[in-house]
Amino acid sequence: MQGVFKNSIVPTPVITITAGLLLAATMATGQTPAYRAPRTADRKPDLNGIWQALNTAHWDIEAHPARPGLIQALGASAAVPGGPGVVEGEIPYKPEALAKKKENYANRLALDPEIRCYLPGVPRATYMPYPFQIIQSQTHIMIVHEFAGAVRTIYMEDHTEPPADSWMGWSNGHWEGETLVVDTRGFNDRTWFDRAGNFHSDALHVIERFTARSPDALMYEATIEDPNVFTRPWKMSMPLYRRVESNARLTEFRCVEFVEDLIYGHLRKQPGK
DSSP: OTTSOGGGOOOHHHHHHHHHHHHHHHHHHTOOOOOOOOBOTTSSBOOOEEEEEOSSTTTOSSOBOOBOOSOGGGGGGGOBOOBOOSBSSOOOBOHHHHHHHHHHHHTHHHHOGGGGTOOOOTTHHHHSSSOEEEEEOSSEEEEEESBTTOEEEEESSSOOOOSSOBSSOEEEEEEETTEEEEEEEOBOSOOBSSTTOOBOOTTOEEEEEEEEEETTEEEEEEEEEOTTTBSSOEEEEEEEEEOOOTTOOOOOBOGGGGSHHHHHGGGSOOOOO
16 A cells, blocks of 8 residues: 555665754754763762773873883883873963972972872872772762772762861762762862872862763863962863773772881881990
8 A cells, every 4th residue: 555664664765864864963963962870769860880080190180291200210110101181271370389380290209199198189089090989879979089098078968168178178069960060178288189290279179070971981070279379260171981890899008008118217216226
């Protein structure tokens, strides 16, 4: 019978035209359909899991070539891999702050807080070469880091001001659609952004955005504001990837015991002569 497709099968030309129209519409808007994450019991995006950055921001958040490491005897094993950076544009240092950044880099073996196993701060903890775990509830979100056992608590209700300055700051959070927004203040001035000496003062203010873009990837953005060091706010961004191994978990990295002699060796009682 004319006008009726046998066995209700749509002819190939119709499928092709329909697909073409959908492709054209996508190209016209410049967007693909937004990913919608699975939901928790309170109908918020489920970001639970173990995540890790795969980039070179740990060494230098700005674009940088490969270069030798600090300890010549370790050769290529301690060399710095090159990378395109995660900062949008350049870091807008004040002139005197840029001079201090260069001084930090020149003396990084003595000054980098990572070497002494101090808590890494925010956002540095996010892109160190160690995994971290997001544990989500309705009232709090915890981010547990493998490095030094650092822990962040994000308060989703009853937002308060920081009670005191600290290494990891004080974090209040809220949801904007598919995005977890975390506002953190109350830092001390003793953490860096990377191994290249990029630093901040105790006026640091960080706004982070975590957005699921697929089942196994998050998009992470951090806007940095510190009027004591920078001339304006600036932003870094990167993907974070889910650790999908069947036995994925955080392991202990108790680095304090690795640096006891470095930090306290001068206090050790010398044997009698």
